[in-house]
Amino acid sequence: SVSAVLESANIEYVKWDCNRRITEPGTTTLPAERQDELMHRYVLGLYDVMRRLTTRFPRILFENCASGGARMDPGMMAYFPQTWASDDSDAEERLSIQYGASLCYAPVMTTAHVSICPNEQIGRNEPLEFRGHVAGAFNLGYELNLCKLSDAELDEVAAQIAQYKAMRDLVQHGEFYRLMSPYDGDYTAWMTIARDGSEFAAWFFKPTARPEEAYINLRLNGLDPDALYRSLDDGREYSGAALMNLGLPIEWRNGDDFSQMWRFERVAKLAPAQDA
Secondary structure, X not given: OHHHHHHOOOOOEEEEOOOOOOOXXXXXXXXXXXXXXXXXXXXXXXXXXXXXXXXXXXXXXXXXXXXXXXXXXXXXXXXXXXXXXXXXXXXXXXXXXXXXXXXXXXXXXXXXXXXXXXXXXXXXOOOHHHHHHHHHOOEXXXXXXXXXOOHHHHHHHHHHHHHHHHOHHXXXXXXXXXXXXXXXXXXXXXXXXXXXXXXXXXXEEEOOOOOOOOOOEEOOOOOOOXXXXXXXXXXXXXEHHHHHHOOEXXXXXOOOOEEXXXXXXXXXXXXXXXXX
């Protein structure tokens, strides 16, 4: 039984995957006019199995596999704190996948893995920085053979993990804002703000380079307009009003798959303006 397997070793993580769809469903336990109940009863049975397993093994992290999103539903989320949203791990593809998932679920509930390049599904090559940024605002992981990475790539992976650990509470428990939709144009951007407003991080993505592309700023959201925020990257300070109305300048580079990330901390409350 599943319980016997879980009791056989010090198991701390289980990915619950089921990519075999039920074809030509039917059951001899129900009359012909009630055959439509089968699929509904199957789902209720699955929920019951997961209820019993998670109750019996509360310290095991169970991860759901969404099968392209079809099983990323509130019923499954009652037992799985995180879900693998899609086997499509290409970073450009994941921009729309993760953006869409965020409309219903907190980023911490979506596992986002940095995979190998060329990507196994699409064959596309993307910079490791770009792949790390795409995954870094969600539940970060790595799905690749570390033994095949260069020393420079291993150093970069270590730096990405260290940065994620430093901001884990912000990413996993902050308030997530969608700034630019991959469904509406060439760019994607999002940000997350600590619940107490003490810090935030923002990400911008430009998958495809365009000729004579206009320089733009990334306008933020959800900040205190009367607070002062300091960049943890270069020490520059901006008011919340400036960040939301004027935005952050994008550091343009040539080529596809450009990404940029910012981290800020709130340092002060601005004094109210004096009337002339």
